Amino acid sequence: MKIKLAILDKDKSYLNRIVTVFEVKYADKFEVYSFTDLSVAIQTLSEVKIDVLIANDAFDVDVAKLPKRCGFAYFVDSPDIDMLNNQRTICKFQKADLIYKQIISIYSENAGNITGLKISDDSCKLIAFTSPCGGTGNSTMAAACALHFAGQGKKTLYLNLEKYGSSDSFFSAEGQFDMSDIIFALKSKKANLSLKLESSVKQDNSGVYFYSQTKVALDMLELSADDILHLISELKLTGSYDYIVLDMEFELDKGYLDIYRKINSIIVVGDGSEISNLKIFRGYNAIVTKEQESDSSIANRIVLMYNKFSNKSSRALDDIELKSIGGAPRYEHATTRQVLSQLSNLSVFDDIASV
Structure with missing residues (x-):
């Protein structure tokens, strides 16, 4: 309609x-x-x-x-x-x-x-990386995924939504605007938000598009779940990207569940350690419970990816319906850029695109 x-x-x-x-x-x-x-x-x-x-x-x-x-x-x-x-x-x-x-x-x-036409842009895929446990390299995996798709000639945006995260840890480019300008545009409800998004985005030499970190970390705390939903919708409606890779917190309040429902693939990153497996097990079951309470569909779009997996100290998570799509080992004595380069070559990212 x-x-x-x-x-x-x-x-x-x-x-x-x-x-x-x-x-x-x-x-x-x-x-x-x-x-x-x-x-x-x-x-x-x-x-x-x-x-x-x-x-x-x-x-x-x-x-x-x-x-x-x-x-x-x-x-x-x-x-x-x-x-x-x-x-x-x-x-x-x-x-x-x-x-x-x-x-x-x-x-x-x-x-x-209202009823009638549902607005969506199926040509743009939203892929979110998140984890209920820290230290697993969730952000690095998200950045590597963006780098992987950009390397294939896909127009890809890496969007870091973590409270204390930074896109600048992985990508760099010149430009005077940053994520603080985007948050201000969202909060002030500027009608030209799409123009602000276009004027503030930067492009790394790798081809990945991104928004630089906020001027101060506290600015990210102003970003509510409703703001994130509005931002994601606006980015999709621009029709500018083939993939938007979200690097985000693992939250289970109603606002974040609404965000999850808009995402094509949700990647939960773990390292196979005992603590990591326990937190992922509990987090996934919590989502399943929330899903049943709200009669929504989220769990079927969640997959597990391992990072920093060690044959000595890690084990695959059993006794859970969460699908695992593989991952990467621990890279010793490597810089962030070197790790990112290695991870971006993983074929598992192509599997994510088809989830």
């Missing part, structure tokens, strides 16, 4: 132009309705179940009276206006594809309240 989009503007010339563009470029995405009269537009919202209303800022729209299912934003003339009357804004004088992406973002934020 198509998204039902209503555009309200007194400028008939502009209205005709943008409607024509949407009907030509996005005929498979939008069913467009145009209005110059507020009362007529409001009456139509309920009659045809409009999904998103974009209104020129010349109109005084009582958002509280809009149907719950209807997303809303103001059309404004300047890209410097981020919010108006506590509502999102979209600059009307920019490329149609940027307006399109912002409308899609508004729609996706209201997806829980």
Whole structure:
């Protein structure tokens, strides 16, 4: 089903132009309705179940009276206006594809309240690396996975979401923006978040895209589960990447479970030690229990990968339904870059892509 989009503007010339563009470029995405009269537009919202209303800022729209299912934003003339009357804004004088992406973002934020088209970009795969135990090299594995796909010519983003993690430990490039700028854009609910994401991303010589670490570690503590969900959705909607590799905390609250549901493959990293196996066993069973309580599907997308596995001190985890896809041994006397290079050659990452 198509998204039902209503555009309200007194400028008939502009209205005709943008409607024509949407009907030509996005005929498979939008069913467009145009209005110059507020009362007529409001009456139509309920009659045809409009999904998103974009209104020129010349109109005084009582958002509280809009149907719950209807997303809303103001059309404004300047890209410097981020919010108006506590509502999102979209600059009307920019490329149609940027307006399109912002409308899609508004729609996706209201997806829980509406029926119809589900927004997803199956061409972009989300792969998350996480672990309930420390010291297993979870971040190194995630970075190696990103390096592996980039080496195959796939456009890959490595996104470090750990509270005290750092993409700069693995990748480097010039640029003045970092993850703090992304968090600020998320928190201030800037309508041009997609532009901020595009302008802040860096590319390592390996081809991997990444966002540099925050200016101070405390900035990452401001990033809530809802913020992460919004960020992931926005990144997918840009259509810029084949793979987004997430390096993230192992959490089991509702917010993180909602994040897990959006991910194609969840890789739990362990080292085969007694403590590691116990924590993974307990963590996985906790997810299974949470899954049963919420009637969701997460466990079937989780696989176990070993890192720093030693024939002397490690053993495979038994008596658990969690599938293992192999891993890597411990590399002695090697730098981070050397370990990363070795790990990136693992064929197991190709298995992850097909999970």
